[in-house]
Amino acid sequence: MTALTAFAIPGIGEVVPGDDLSALILDTGVALEEGDILVVTSKIVSKAEGRYVAAADREDAITAETVRVVATRTTDGHTTRIVENRLGIVAAAAGVDASNTPEGWILLLPVDPDASARALAAAVRERTGVTVGVIVSDTLGRPWRSGQTDVAIGAAGVRVIEDLRGVADSAGRLLVVTAPCVADELAATGDLVKGKAGGLPVAVVRGRSDLVGPLTLPGAASIVRSSDRDMFRLGSDEAYRAGFADGRAG
Template identity: 55%
Template sequence: MSGRVLTAYAPDGVPEVAAGDDLAALLVTALGEEWTLADGDVVCVTSKVVSKAEGRVLPGDRDDALPGETVRVVARRGRTTIVRNRLGLTMAAAGIDASNVAPGHVVVLPVDPDESARRLRRELAARTGVDVAVVVTDTSGRAWRQGQTDIAIGAAGLVVLDDHRGRVDAHGHELVVTAPAVADEAAGAAELVQAKLGARPFAVLRGLADHVLPPGEDGPGAAALVRAEAGDLFGYGAREAVVRALAGDTDAAGFGAAASPDELVGLLREVLGADAPIELRADTVVVRAEDPRVPTLAHACGWTVTSPAASSAVDQVLRPVVP
């Protein structure tokens, strides 16, 4: 048979996980004689059982736990709150889960999912003698798409991002931005066999050995998939971005890297008009008019209005404030 095959298996029979449980032992026992781990396998485990094993079950509800898991609010719509959480992930309710847990309790994400993955990888190697990669998964929604899919929030021993930049396709075109998120793709494949109500927290993928790192090399982990604040083009919801810009909040986080001077001039002309009196001077932009929209646009672009130039009381001098 030619081509490439990916096999995914999620065993039944995993008991309820409690604080202190040995996840490696639970997986090996559940696999039993149906599946023997082999070098190059990718083991996926839900963040929920990792959190339960690590004692991350808290009393209360989502609202009680949300402040401690939130770095900043990205958007709110009704009862839905999207936040950037302490792991840098943008998720509904910071990834806090109230399903499959005792009433009056919630499960929060592991303290360090990459370290959780590294630890499980070491324990599986010690128990079985094979080199596998480990991915800690969680469910997340996506901008522009209905529904949810599983993504990697922790990883060890896996090439999490397969950077194709510089490679050439069959037609001789050099790839510029293509970089498959292998760890996320593995998490999504695992969820198909685990199923949300299947009580199958583990899945094993076979066929990705070329993405599995040698023993002792854990790689950068799933943290490498998180966009930095300055690289995120969608740091706020549309409504929240307008409100924060109009409020002139001094915290520029979430607006991304500062616009270049040329970009800023273009946006100013779009808002103020093509004939607006705007000058580009080295690293500053000068608007020779008193227009209240200028500080708002400057803030949204990572710039600020400094004191007026001495030459004119109406000049607004803009300088970048976001590195």
């Protein structure tokens, strides 16, 4: 297998509403190769799209972005809301973010991260003649595990799931359920070289050209588990209360 490499692209300055991200990336002089995958921090996509909200309106913004409350916890007077947002993503504060933003402002996630990824991938392909994929990444926590990692919330020209069902393993047994979410793995790989505080919002992951394809491939929205397949719809306390209420009603 070809070696996998990843590197951040230096020279991308502060992004403001209306900026052309493809121009900002290519103007750095980065030499893209066939099959490269750009991992782009969602924050600069939101900035280019003008997704700013006054910081004083943060709680109202979280409520407006919320479709369903999964869990709430209050610690030391601070309440954290884990919710499903309008994109179907379950995240703290609906993905509303105050880090790396101008004083007095917060950012919402892009309106349609898959559409943003497709527009960027199309522009880079047209300007360079190189077939690249694009992942729009954001940082999420995970149930049962401490810390956070980057995942794909938008994707274009990249196979987001690598379906290995029916493939024989090293012992000759057929894989039955194995389908790695390679889009999330690519997002996390990009974050290893971009970091959180270095002003490096875009990375190139090279060596998985087999995952790059047409812009008609399903985007990151296809990763979101549908409600009928979701075994963890509520936080533990919320599920207990719901079950207790159902028992009393019965």
